[in-house]
Amino acid sequence: xxxxxPTKNIAVxxxxxFFLLICISFAEASCGSANCSLIRGSQxxxxxxxxxxxxxxxxxxxxxxxxxxxxxxxxxxxxPKIDFENRTILQDHHREVRTINQLTQVDVSxxxxxxxxxxLNVPFRNxxxxxxxxxxxxxxxxxxxxxxxxxSTGMGDITLLLKYALVQTLKHQFILGAGVKFATGExxxxxxxxxxxxxxxMPGTGSYDTILSGLYIFSLMPNRLNLFTSISHRxxxxxxxxYLFGDTTFVDGGMIYVLSDSxxxxxxxxxxxxxRDEYIATPVDSTGGEFVxxxxxxxxxxxxxxxFYTHVQIxxxxxxxxxxxxxxxxxxxxxxxxxx
Amino acid sequence: xxxxxPSLLSRSLLILFASIFLSAMAKSPPxxxxxxxxxxxxxxxxxxxxxxxxxGKFVVLNFWATWCVPCRKEMPEFQKIHLSPGDDNIQxxxxxxxxxxxxxxxxxRDHHFSFPIVLDGFGNTSEKYRVRSLPVTxxxxxxxxxxxEIQGGGLTQEIITAKIDRIKNFNSGRKAA
Numbered sequence: 001x002x003x004x005x006p007t008k009n010i011a012v013x014x015x016x017x018f019f020l021l022i023c024i025s026f027a028e029a030s031c032g033s034a035n036c037s038l039i040r041g042s043q044x045x046x047x048x049x050x051x052x053x054x055x056x057x058x059x060x061x062x063x064x065x066x067x068x069x070x071x072x073x074x075x076x077x078x079x080p081k082i083d084f085e086n087r088t089i090l091q092d093h094h095r096e097v098r099t100i101n102q103l104t105q106v107d108v109s110x111x112x113x114x115x116x117x118x119x120l121n122v123p124f125r126n127x128x129x130x131x132x133x134x135x136x137x138x139x140x141x142x143x144x145x146x147x148x149x150x151x152s153t154g155m156g157d158i159t160l161l162l163k164y165a166l167v168q169t170l171k172h173q174f175i176l177g178a179g180v181k182f183a184t185g186e187x188x189x190x191x192x193x194x195x196x197x198x199x200x201x202m203p204g205t206g207s208y209d210t211i212l213s214g215l216y217i218f219s220l221m222p223n224r225l226n227l228f229t230s231i232s233h234r235x236x237x238x239x240x241x242x243y244l245f246g247d248t249t250f251v252d253g254g255m256i257y258v259l260s261d262s263x264x265x266x267x268x269x270x271x272x273x274x275x276r277d278e279y280i281a282t283p284v285d286s287t288g289g290e291f292v293x294x295x296x297x298x299x300x301x302x303x304x305x306x307x308f309y310t311h312v313q314i315x316x317x318x319x320x321x322x323x324x325x326x327x328x329x330x331x332x333x334x335x336x337x338x339x340x
Numbered sequence: 341x342x343x344x345x346p347s348l349l350s351r352s353l354l355i356l357f358a359s360i361f362l363s364a365m366a367k368s369p370p371x372x373x374x375x376x377x378x379x380x381x382x383x384x385x386x387x388x389x390x391x392x393x394x395x396g397k398f399v400v401l402n403f404w405a406t407w408c409v410p411c412r413k414e415m416p417e418f419q420k421i422h423l424s425p426g427d428d429n430i431q432x433x434x435x436x437x438x439x440x441x442x443x444x445x446x447x448x449r450d451h452h453f454s455f456p457i458v459l460d461g462f463g464n465t466s467e468k469y470r471v472r473s474l475p476v477t478x479x480x481x482x483x484x485x486x487x488x489e490i491q492g493g494g495l496t497q498e499i500i501t502a503k504i505d506r507i508k509n510f511n512s513g514r515k516a517a
Binding site: 036037168170171172219220222223224 | 356409439462463466470472473474475491492493494
């Protein structure tokens with residue numbers, strides 16, 4: 001079987017992106033004519049009053065590691081199929097091989113006041129390439145039929161977030177966020193057999209979810225070394241197909257160190273805790289789990305208004321319900337541009 | 341086994357946010373008009389500077405950083421006041437925010453500044469003075485009361501001395517009354 005994206009090529013791409021960013025000619029960061037703000041919006045996700053910030057990012061996540069519970073396994077990853085047409089769950093329906101998630105997203109933020117920012121997240125290309133063996137439940141001794149055409153591509157779900165700085169001092173910032181994820185993405189795409197595809201590989205979820213978040217930033221050395229911790233929770237609702245994605249909690253912590261006027265380094269620990277999905281109030285096997293990554297990154301300021309960033313997500317703890325594929329690693333890179 | 345139960349986590353999250361929201365609603369009193377926050381910081385050479393050392397003088401406290409262009413532009417004006425023989429009762433103190441001793445030392449040497457410049461490495465003094473942008477300058481009267489906060493750059497020797505004269509006149513007017 002041929003690999004869809006060779007790991008060697010990804011490594012080469014990572015190195016190329018890194019050197020491309022390093023080779024950019026940096027301009028020294030400057031301030032306004034009268035003063036320089038020390039409460040930097042970019043660190044807190046807030047935009048200064050009247051300022052727009054456009055951010056475009058691309059995320060690549062390769063999933064081909066097999067896990068049972070919190071351990072790697074050589075067992076087959078047999079997962080169920082949601083048979084929406086007959087409103088049932090078909091257990092051990094197919095054998096997962098690999099999923100490659102690629103997400104290109106635009107985030108637009110606008111500073112309504114100094115303390116309040118509205119952000120629109122538009123995942124305009126959510127691409128999931130999926131490989132599995134179908135019909136593994138047929139007791140004929142066969143290994144099933146290889147399938148690599150059941151992925152999906154399309155615009156994902158748009159999220160509108162409001163972020164408010166409850167505390168905003170030189171050393172302490174606390175930002176509270178609340179938002180709604182709209183059901184704008186496609187969630188009824190058909191697979192090769194003409195049936196509605198697996199919910200977990202659709203561009204959208206079909207549900208309207210609410211999000212609550214909190215971010216605390218402690219400036220150990222203002223403008224040089226910031227520590228942060230954040231938590232957010234997505235309260236999910238059932239979609240029109242009676243499928244309920246599990247609530248998800250994200251817990252993050254880390255630091256950003258300003259190495260020079262142009263280069264900042266970041267190191268984070270990111271945890272994601274996802275509840276099990278349900279279909280017609282029945283728990284779905286091989287959904288949900290806990291995932292912890294360490295995420296080093298580099299942020300490069302090309303000018304006062306333009307910056308580039310890249311982060312690599314390296315899994316350190318992964319636990320799935322039953323058995324499932326888990327990410328090998330994730331790669332994120334993007335650019336951010338702000339103007340008044 | 342799951343590390344944390346998601347339902348417990350979401351409830352804890354709601355309680356945490358509610359308590360932080362309520363505590364954040366409490367407002368701090370204004371700085372101007374009250375006693376100036378005390379500090380004890382070191383210069384690049386390692387000399388300790390305390391605000392209390394200058395009681396009886398007008399103190400002009402300027403928060404700055406080398407990367408702050410408006411700060412750099414107005415600093416020669418503070419040096420002029422420092423060297424001015426008519427301004428003996430005025431003490432200039434520069435407070436650098438979170439930069440390295442080496443970088444600040446080079447900057448001072450390059451510009452031949454001779455007034456005390458101290459290092460606020462962890463920003464604790466800047467936090468006490470609620471600094472949110474640079475430069476910001478405070479004028480403290482001889483009785484240790486913080487009289488004025490001036491946000492932004494563009495200060496000149498004339499502007500600063502005029503502000504101090506106004507405070508002097510206001511105080512002497514009050515005493516006469």
